Amino acid sequence: MQKIGVFVCWCGSNIAATVDVEAVAEAVKNEPGVVFSANYQYMCSAAGQKLIQDAIHEHHLTGIVVCSCSPRMHEATFRKTAESAGLNPYMVEIANIREQCSWIHKDKEEATAKAIVLAKAAISKLRNDTPLQAGTSAVTKRCLVIGGGIAGIQTALDVADAGYEVDIVEQRPTIGGRMAQLDKTFPTLDCAACILTPKMVEASQNEKINIISYAKVEKVSGFVGSFKATIRKKARFVDETKCTGCSLCTTKCPSRKGKNEFNMNLDNRGAIYIPFAQAIPNVAVIDPEQCIKLKTGKCGLCEKVCSAGAINYKQEDELIEREYGAIVVATGFKPIDPSPLNEFGYADNADVVTSLEFERLMNAAGPTKGTLLRPSDGKHPKTIVFIQCVGSRCEENTKRGKPYCSKICCMYTAKHAMLVREKYPDTDVHVFYIDVRTPGKNFDEFYRRAAEQYGVDYIKGMVGKVAKEGDKLMVQGSDLINNEQVHIAADMVVLATAIEPDPTARSIGTMLTASMDTNDFFTEAHPKLRPVESPTAGIFLSGVAQGPKDIPETVAQAGAAASKVIGLLAKDHLVTNPCVAQSNELMCNGCSQCEKVCPYGAITYVEKEVRGPGVREVRRVAQVNPAVCQGCGACTVTCPSGAMDLKGFSNKQILAEVDAICRW
Amino acid sequence: MIYSYYPGCTLKDRAKQLDICARKSAEALGITLQELPNWQCCGAVYPQVTDEIASRLSAVRALQSAEGGKLVTMCSACHHVLKRTAYDWNADENFRTKAANYLAEDGGYDGATEVVHFLEVLRDEVGFDELKKKVVNPLTGRKIGAFYGCMVLRPGKVLAFDDPENPTIIEDFIKAIGATPVKYPYRNECCGAYVALEDKGSAEHQVDRALNSAMDAGCDELITACPLCMYNLVENATAHKLPVKYFTELLAEALGVKEG
Numbered sequence: 021m022q023k024i025g026v027f028v029c030w031c032g033s034n035i036a037a038t039v040d041v042e043a044v045a046e047a048v049k050n051e052p053g054v055v056f057s058a059n060y061q062y063m064c065s066a067a068g069q070k071l072i073q074d075a076i077h078e079h080h081l082t083g084i085v086v087c088s089c090s091p092r093m094h095e096a097t098f099r100k101t102a103e104s105a106g107l108n109p110y111m112v113e114i115a116n117i118r119e120q121c122s123w124i125h126k127d128k129e130e131a132t133a134k135a136i137v138l139a140k141a142a143i144s145k146l147r148n149d150t151p152l153q154a155g156t157s158a159v160t161k162r163c164l165v166i167g168g169g170i171a172g173i174q175t176a177l178d179v180a181d182a183g184y185e186v187d188i189v190e191q192r193p194t195i196g197g198r199m200a201q202l203d204k205t206f207p208t209l210d211c212a213a214c215i216l217t218p219k220m221v222e223a224s225q226n227e228k229i230n231i232i233s234y235a236k237v238e239k240v241s242g243f244v245g246s247f248k249a250t251i252r253k254k255a256r257f258v259d260e261t262k263c264t265g266c267s268l269c270t271t272k273c274p275s276r277k278g279k280n281e282f283n284m285n286l287d288n289r290g291a292i293y294i295p296f297a298q299a300i301p302n303v304a305v306i307d308p309e310q311c312i313k314l315k316t317g318k319c320g321l322c323e324k325v326c327s328a329g330a331i332n333y334k335q336e337d338e339l340i341e342r343e344y345g346a347i348v349v350a351t352g353f354k355p356i357d358p359s360p361l362n363e364f365g366y367a368d369n370a371d372v373v374t375s376l377e378f379e380r381l382m383n384a385a386g387p388t389k390g391t392l393l394r395p396s397d398g399k400h401p402k403t404i405v406f407i408q409c410v411g412s413r414c415e416e417n418t419k420r421g422k423p424y425c426s427k428i429c430c431m432y433t434a435k436h437a438m439l440v441r442e443k444y445p446d447t448d449v450h451v452f453y454i455d456v457r458t459p460g461k462n463f464d465e466f467y468r469r470a471a472e473q474y475g476v477d478y479i480k481g482m483v484g485k486v487a488k489e490g491d492k493l494m495v496q497g498s499d500l501i502n503n504e505q506v507h508i509a510a511d512m513v514v515l516a517t518a519i520e521p522d523p524t525a526r527s528i529g530t531m532l533t534a535s536m537d538t539n540d541f542f543t544e545a546h547p548k549l550r551p552v553e554s555p556t557a558g559i560f561l562s563g564v565a566q567g568p569k570d571i572p573e574t575v576a577q578a579g580a581a582a583s584k585v586i587g588l589l590a591k592d593h594l595v596t597n598p599c600v601a602q603s604n605e606l607m608c609n610g611c612s613q614c615e616k617v618c619p620y621g622a623i624t625y626v627e628k629e630v631r632g633p634g635v636r637e638v639r640r641v642a643q644v645n646p647a648v649c650q651g652c653g654a655c656t657v658t659c660p661s662g663a664m665d666l667k668g669f670s671n672k673q674i675l676a677e678v679d680a681i682c683r684w
Numbered sequence: 685m686i687y688s689y690y691p692g693c694t695l696k697d698r699a700k701q702l703d704i705c706a707r708k709s710a711e712a713l714g715i716t717l718q719e720l721p722n723w724q725c726c727g728a729v730y731p732q733v734t735d736e737i738a739s740r741l742s743a744v745r746a747l748q749s750a751e752g753g754k755l756v757t758m759c760s761a762c763h764h765v766l767k768r769t770a771y772d773w774n775a776d777e778n779f780r781t782k783a784a785n786y787l788a789e790d791g792g793y794d795g796a797t798e799v800v801h802f803l804e805v806l807r808d809e810v811g812f813d814e815l816k817k818k819v820v821n822p823l824t825g826r827k828i829g830a831f832y833g834c835m836v837l838r839p840g841k842v843l844a845f846d847d848p849e850n851p852t853i854i855e856d857f858i859k860a861i862g863a864t865p866v867k868y869p870y871r872n873e874c875c876g877a878y879v880a881l882e883d884k885g886s887a888e889h890q891v892d893r894a895l896n897s898a899m900d901a902g903c904d905e906l907i908t909a910c911p912l913c914m915y916n917l918v919e920n921a922t923a924h925k926l927p928v929k930y931f932t933e934l935l936a937e938a939l940g941v942k943e944g
Contacts, residue, residue: 361849362847362849362850363849365869368869485869485873487869487870487897488869489869489893489896489897489900490900494869
C-alpha cells in the first residue's frame, strides 16, 4: 500500500478565494492510501517545497499529490522537489484546481466540491503509479535555420560564433530577405543595404555557416536534439561551384518577360538573372517558366557567353538529408495584397502603390534608379498621399484585412514622407492616419521631425475613396480633427499595407508540429517569459514569423533565439521523457494499426518468439523505440487488443481517475 | 414565380417608366409582380436617421402585408427603407417591441418577409445567364455605365446587395442584355439628391463629378435604379449631359416588350 501525501496550494487568493482549501485538505485526509494532508499559501515557494520534503521524510511518503496550478506551470518544480527528498519524480501527480477550477468558477461551494473531486482523481491515479526512470538521448550539434532574412542571418551568425554548425535554408535564390529590398531604415536613415550586405557576406564567409539557397525544407522528423530534415535544393540550372557572378548571361538573355520579384514586379528581368548586385550566393539562376531553351529547346545563349561553363540545362533538384539538434523558424513576412480593399483603387491604378513598391521606387538600385517617378507615365509626382493602416487593425471576422497592428507602418511612412520632402522639397506630402504609434527608441522624435521640420501634412482620419480623374488620383478622406471631408488631387498614393506571415509559414508549422495563431504567426511557449521558443521542444522563433516587428527588435530576438539554441546544443545529452508507450507482446496481435497512427515513426514490427503461460511461438509484434516516442498516446487508443499502454498514463491509471470522478 | 411587389410613390408619378418597364419585363421572364394591396409611402429615408417609430410604421406594414414571402422593390430609396426596416425588426429588440405595440390592432408581423430588389431577382432567381437567353434585341455595342448611387449599397452589412466599394451587379446586368458595361470610379457615390434643395451647389458638384468620370471612362449613357439619382443626374448637371435611363427601360427594350 502506498503512503500518499496531499498538498493543497492557496496560490495566494488565486485558488483560496474560490476554493475552500482547508475543506479540500480535510476531505481527502481519509482517502485510501492518504497518510498526510496539508494546505499552504504558496506551495511552489521555498517554504512550500520544504513542507513537502519534510512530510516525505517524516511520513515516509511513497507518492505525493499537489493540488495547485496547471501541470504545465509547476509539475517540473514539484518533481524536482520530490526527487531531492529521495522520491521517484514520477510518483508526483498534479490536481489542477486553479486553471480548471478556481479561475473558471464563481460559486465557492461548487468550486470546492469540484476541487475535492479533482484531488481524489489524482489520488486514485497515484495509487496506480509506478516509479519511472528517465533515459537520455544524444544532441546533434548542428542547427537548422529556416529563412535567410536578417532574422535568420543574425541567428546563424550568433550560433556559429559559439562554435556550432548552422545551415540556413532560404527559398529565394539569395539570402537577404525583405531588408535587402529596403532603401533606408528608420529612425537613423542609414541605408539598409549598407548595414545588411556586410552581414550577408559575413554569413557566407563563416566556415560554420552553410547557406542552402533556392531550397525548401520538405520533411522534418525526430525530436529535440535529434531532428532529421529533408531539404529540396531546387535546380537553378547554373553550377554554383563554377558561376563567378559576372552577370554577362543576364544581360544577353533574350527573354525579358519575367517579373522582377526583387523590384516588387515593377520591372522585368531576364530568364537567367541574379536577384540583385549584392546577392549571396552571387550566382545566376534560370527561371524555367521563362527560359526559351528550357521551354522550346532553342536559344542556349547564356551557355555560349558563359566563360566559366557554369550553365547546366540538365541540372535537377537535389535532396539533402541532414540531422539537427535545433531548428529555428525565421520565415519572415510579406505585405498583403491590397487589391480586395477596393476603396483604395490599387487594382485599377498603377500610381497607387504599396509601401514596399515605393521603397523600390526610391532605391538607387530600383527600377527608376532611385529617381521617384510614378509608374503610369514616368512623371515626377508633385502631390503624394500616404495612407496608413491599410489592411491592419480591421474588424475581426471580416475578410477586409488583419485584426492586428502591423507595427512598422507608422515609422516607415514617416520615413518615406521625410525622404520625399528631403529629396524633392517642392512635393506636397499628406499622411492619413488612425493613430501614429511610435513606441521605440528615438521613434517619436523621428515622427515629430517629419511633421514639424519636414512639413509633412498629417491628417487624422481614413480614406474612403481613391478615384482616377484625368491624370490625377482624387483622394477623398475624413479629417477628424477639423471635422470635415478632405479632397486631395494626388499624383501618387502610397498604401502602408499590413504585413502577414510568409505563405510558407503554415506548412512549415505543420511540418514541425509548432503551433500557430489564427493569423499564422508562430506562437511562443510563453507570451512573456519564453518569447523565442515554440511550445514544441527544440523549435525556436526568430523575427516576424512570431509577430510583426522592426529591424532592431528582429535582430534582438534573433540573438535571443540563438542563445537558446546554443544552450541546447551545449548539452551532450538530454533527459528523455519516460512516459512513452510500450507494447505487451503477449497481447499484441500484429495488426499494424499502431504503426499507422504513430506520428513520429516510433513503432516497428518484428518477428519474435513470444513466451507466456501456454504460449511459445514466433509472432509478429509491435516494438516501440523509446527514444523516438513522444508519449502522445495515439497508439494506446488505437490498439484493438489493449496491448499498447503508455507509461505514466496507463489505461489503468486513467480509468482509476475516471472512476473517482464518477463517484462524485 | 409570383412575388409581392412594392412599387412606391415615385413609380406612380415621376418614375412611371421604371414601373411599367419592370412589369412588362417581368411578364416576359415569367415573373408575376403582385402589387401589395393598400400600400403606403415607405417613409422616404428621412425617418431612418431618427429614432422615431411612427414614421417607420408604413414600412413595417408593407412587410406585414407581404405575409412572409419575398417582397420585390424597384426604387432604390424604397428598397433602402424596407430592407433596413426588415433588418431592424429582427436585429433591434427595442424597435421591434415599440413597432409591434402600434401594429397590435392590425395583427402582428413575424419578421419573415425578405425584401429583394428587382436586380437581385434578376441575378439570383432568374440568373443573368438565363436572362441573356431571353434577350431578343441585344443592345450590342452600346457603352453603358451603371450609376448605383448610395441607397442600394449602403450600409453594406444591412443591404447586403453587393460589395459597396466595387459593385458589379449592374455591370453584369448590362452584359446580360448584350451591351458593354463601362466601369468608372464615381459610380457608387451619392448623387447629391438629399442636399439638392438646401445646397444646390453641392448637388451639382456631385453630379458633374460623376458624369465627368463616366464620360472620361467612355460611357455613352447611364442607367440607374433610383428615381432620385435620375432626377438629379438630369436636372443638376451643369457641365455635361449624358442620357440617363432606368435599368428596367433597357431591360424591356432588350426583351422586346418596350412600347414606343
